[in-house]
Amino acid sequence: MAGYTHSAFRRLCRWLGADRVYSELMNATGIVFKGIEKELAYFTGEERPIHLQLYGRNPEEIAKAAVKVVEEYKPDAIDINFGCSVKKVLKAKSAGYLLQFPEIMGDIVRETVNTIKPYGVPVTAKIRLGFHEDNLEKIAENLIEAGVSLIALHPRLAKELFTGKARWERIRDLKKISPIPVVGSGDVWTWKDMERMFEETGCNGVMAGRGAISNPWIFKEFKEKRDYKATFGERIEFLLEELKLMWEFMEKERACKEIKMEAVQLFKGIRGKAKLNEKVMRSKSCKELVERLEELRLKVHE
Secondary structure (H helix, E strand, O other): OOOOOOHHHHHHHHHOOOOOEEEEEEEHHHHHHHOOOHHHHOOOHHHOOEEEEEEOOOHHHHHHHHHHHHHHHOOOEEEEEOOOOOHHHHHOOOHHHHHHOHHHHHHHHHHHHHHHHHHOOOEEEEEEEEOOOOOHHHHHHHHHHHOOOEEEEEEEEHHHOOOOOOOHHHHHHHHHHOOOOEEEEOOOOOHHHHHHHHHHHOOOEEEOOHHHHHOOOHHHHHHHOOOOOOOHHHHHHHHHHHHHHHOOOOOHHHHHHHHHHHHHHHOOOOOOHHHHHHHHHOOOOHHHHHHHHHHHHHHHHO
16 A cells, blocks of 8 residues: 555554554565665554565565564564555566465565564565466465465455455465464455454454555444444544654655545545545645645634
């Protein structure tokens, strides 16, 4: 969830009830040769337990990057992403591309597990069913043998991106053969979807991605077992608080540009959203954006 799941958003989700969080993707090659991007790796104690997420294609390189990340940031887990299927990542023959090569996936996990073992940090993995065809059992076998501590499965093929329907029954299949925890994801839009995924698959955890970006209150809903419709005022408060937290680790003007994407997500389903989006998106500076959000907040309380 590039551009969305930075430290500020993760903290707000934790306050709303999320049990654990994952960082945005970090390129292992970039870490080894250029260093760690602070914006991507930054987190606070409130976010723990947190998985810092790496991708790449070279086992030794990913392991070296993991050591750097563990030494500097001390996360609760290193997650290796084998699920991302955006063009840029596939072109680099990383993440989702590697689903075609379960043995290489196993080599990556094994090298990383062995290299960071002295630090006591577990290695987890995010996967899909396969690239062109469903190869789940072979993929899982290689990762488990390599020492992975948890598998998060989005049950679509890499080539499908987010089209079609997530095949939750394959989460159930993985859970039946896995000696380690399994987290399910895919088509989780409401707290009732979370409940249903637990019931239908027996998974150990449910991951909300796109559903949480447009409705971070999904975690509150699940914990309280009830529908909760955040008011327009709450959505504005969320954006202002998120922006304030983003300024801790991101240059101010850049943060204001980035948060416009989240504003579009939070205004979904709100009457007059086109005008709201225009008002926010046309802000030419950080000062103007904050002023417009404050104006909207005052109107709610009038």
